Amino acid sequence: MVLKKRLDYGFHGYQIPVIPRAPRSVRRRGAHKKSVEDHQICAFELLAAVAGKLLQESESSASSNASEAKVQPCHMDGIKKERSEETKAFRTECLDQGSCVESTFIPERVAGEQNFKSSVEDHPNLENDSIITSSDFSKKVDCDLKLGICNNKTADEDNHFNVAGGSHPSQNICNGKTETAAKRQVGDETKWSQELTVANSPNVKHQVGKCMNSKTVINSDSSVQLSLYRDPVSSVSFPKHRNNVNLGIRDDDDNSFGWNKLSTKFRAFRPQARNGYRRIRKMLQSKYWRVAPKLRDYEVSNTNEGMRSFYRNRKFIHTRDRCQHEAPSKRRKLSGRRFVVAYDQEASSESISNSPEKGEYRRSDGVLDKANGSSTSVKVHKKPKNSSVKFSIKSFKVPELYIEVPETATVGSLKTTVLETVTAILGGGVRVGVVLQGKKVRDDNRTLQQTGISHGGNLDSLGFILEPNFTQVIEPSKDSPQQLQHDTDEKFIRPPASPLQNSGPSNAAIDPLPATKMEKQNVSNHEIILSPKTPVIDSKAVVDGAGTESKALVPVAPVGAEALAMVPVSQKMKRSEVSQRRTRRPFSVGEVEALVEAVEILGTGRWRDVKMRAFDNADHRTYVDLKDKWKTLVHTASISPQQRRGEPVPQELLDRVLSAHSYWSQHQSKQHGKHQIEPLQIMDAQAEKYEA
DNA sequence: GTTAGGG
DNA sequence: CCCTAAC
Structure with a gap:
């Protein structure tokens, strides 16, 4: 089933160069390559198929036990999707170890959380490891991915950074249930404080009351997760560096599959390279390791694409796998005498369950209800019957943060800083942004239908992201209208397009003016604005968040000596954060x-x-x-x-x-x-x- | 940093 | 428009 579906979707949209590519001339003939990839991925397909099957069985058995079948009545499509997700997760876990690109995936069904819990509570036997029910599975995965701030399993524990809060063994959360795959990943990971992830842990004995879960997703801790994975490479590359070590900790948002991911990588390295370092360094620059950036981009760009990305991710998986053998690491960054922590929570988008049947995700609490038309809802019921759209938000995309702390800072302070940051983000005003096909949907007054979010629409390209809750969005400085051929004879010089501060739906059918205007027109017509324009304010603005509309949630201000300074990475990754492409500017x-x-x-x-x-x-x-x-x-x-x-x-x-x-x-x-x-x-x- | 092309 | 390989 899984297999079929996937094939249907195909995944050749993009090529992921896993290995040094052949000369362009050769590459041009993509046909061959594609077939090759197909074969290579074949194995995974099979794996996926098997996993899917297992899950399927598990699910059915589970549902038969549960008072209310969770996904029982689910439409085929729904099942497929879910299964796919789970399968993916599974595979991810399996393939992840040792991979240079850690990834995270959390096949959770927010809407179904309650169900999971009840199921577990009602059926203690589900705890049995031998039985991996669907919910069980999700639960487990959730544990690692969600709560995890995973530190890698390897020697040099010395440099090992536990950026996360208390070290709660995953077992605490997972209730001692760790299965092979999950275990590897979660094994020694340190869990972020549970505050960040309420719910989601069906096994936790004293789980938070349902009331907690009934909160709107945006307010629910469960909506945001940060998992910091240590980069395996660090250990490999730099066996030990205990003293005078600069730890470059930064996140590479290439670690997950898009849905629920907020992972960060840690890597340490010493400023003074040793021989090995040199070599590695070189290696990193080689084509082999270029895989990383590629993946990164790939991954990121897909984040907003929901389901669709899933299929494409097959390649990702594949790549990752190879990565284990070929490229043990990614880039490192040294920042002066301090180490930098940059985690870019690139959480994912949601996943939508588009189920015609009712009751598949029965939500007992009021999660949905709270949905004030906003995307915070797990589900949204719109219009009667068929035209209603159901959402299941896996997680939100959280803006990237950049933390810089002095070397002398304690690990504890680091933890605190990170926690505070996250807390600030969660607690401080955040709003939800809706992204459809990579574009931000700004018009709150539009109906879902008008926006293109319809029952049968591109739900797979829908995403939600958290944004600073700054009401006033600084009007992006319109690109200064460019005069073509500013110099000499220019018969086509056009008058500078007026900045169009207020872009009302300009009905001016065809505006002969240059791109600037046209683009604006576009925007207004579609009510969708692509990437954030270059903010008027730059780095400075970061602090108040204005300007960079979505990114840079930088709740923390400068810092005292030992305080930790958090600086948004805005400049450098301004755009990549969301991975949105530039706004289209048709040539006039x-x-x-x-x-x-x-x-x-x-x-x-x-x-x-x-x-x-x-x-x-x-x-x-x-x-x-x-x-x-x-x-x-x-x-x-x-x-x-x-x-x-x-x-x-x-x-x-x-x-x-x-x-x-x-x-x-x-x-x-x-x-x-x-x-x-x-x-x-x-x-x-x-x-x-x-x-x- | 540019070019040249495929996606 | 994006992303890269090759320069």
Whole structure:
């Protein structure tokens, strides 16, 4: 079942170079590679299938015992999804050990939490390890992933950092139930204080009352988890470094599968490299370890995509597996004499259970009820019957935090700092952001349907994230309108687009103005805004959170000597935090004109020059953008007008595009005997002028 | 940091 | 637009 579904989805959307890639020319022929990957993943498929089957059986048995079958009535789809999740989790755990990329996955069903608990309570026998019920499974996984701030299992315990609060053996939470897979992962991990994860631990004897769980997710501790995993590598690479050690602890958000992950990696290294260090260092720079960043990006970008990401994650898994053998580590970062802790909780998004049948996730408490139309709800019932949409939020994405503390700080203070930070985030105003297909949905007044969150819609690309609860969002400084060709003869110069401070749904059908405006228009029309624009305020703003709309929740202020300074990583990872792509900025005719002209003169191999010449003031247009645009222009020009989309580009320009394209194709983008191509005489003239 | 291409 | 390999 699982297998089938997965295949249906396919997962070749992106390639994950696990190993040094072959030359571009070779890579181009992707067909082969794909098949290879398929095979490689095959094993996992089987594993998944088996796991799925086991789970299935377990589930059924469990449900038969439980007073109320948890997922019993679940629609096939629902079951599949869940199973898939669990399977994934399972696999994750299995493959995780030793992997350079630790990942976390928590197949929890928020909405079903209550059920789990009741089930457990009512049926003590479920505790039996021999029986792994679905809920059991989830529970376990939850334990490690959720509460865990996992320290790796390896020697140098000395440098071992327990960034987390009290060291509660996982058993405490998991109630001594650790199964192989989970155990490895959770084994010696230190649990974050349970405060962070209420609920979710069915086994905890004195679990928090249901009332606790009935809180809105956003307020429920269970919604946020931080798990810090120590990077296995550290131990491998740096066997011991007890004294004068700089610990670079930073999180690589490439550790989980997207749903529930808030993990952090720890790695330690000494400032003074030893021989081994050097080598390792080098190794890290090799292509092998490049896997990491790749994964990271991959993972991150998928985070918001819910279910869909799952299928793609197969590759991820695969990669991770290989990682164990090939690349034991990732990047390290040294920060002066202090060690830096940066954990970027990249939690995931939720997972949606789209079940036509009712009662599959029966929620006894009021979790849902509290949903004030906001995404904090676990489930949202909208409209009668079919049109209702049910949500099961696995977890929220938490903004990245960057903690910097002096070397002299105690571990305890570090713990405290981290805890405070988290607490501040949870306690301090946070709001929930809804992300659909990687874009933030801002219009709170829109209905789910209007927004595209419908029963049968892209629920798989829906995500929720926590954001600073700063009401006033500083108006992003509109990209300064760029004048094309600021210099000389520019017949296409356009008046600077007005910043459009207040973007009301501009109905101006077609605004000839440059991208800036158009984009804005776009935004307003869709009521969706992509990535945060460059905040007016920069790093400074971080403290008050304004500016960087979603990221940088930096509740903690500067610091006293020993206090720990928390600094948002905003600058560097501003965008990657959420991994949102830049807002789309369709090229205006004027821009196209400028581009064409520049290319006619400069050719197609000097994008940087093109950029400087025609788009020097257009900060949002990189030379890569220009190159890409040219690429599309060439394509556009070569297809029939009927197939073209977007703002029509004057045929005249397209003709010039083709001319220039063919011309430069033959002239190798540079030296060229003039007068060779008739149609471009004019161009030649220009070129000459330029070259002169 | 740029280019050139595939995704 | 993103992401990379290759320069």
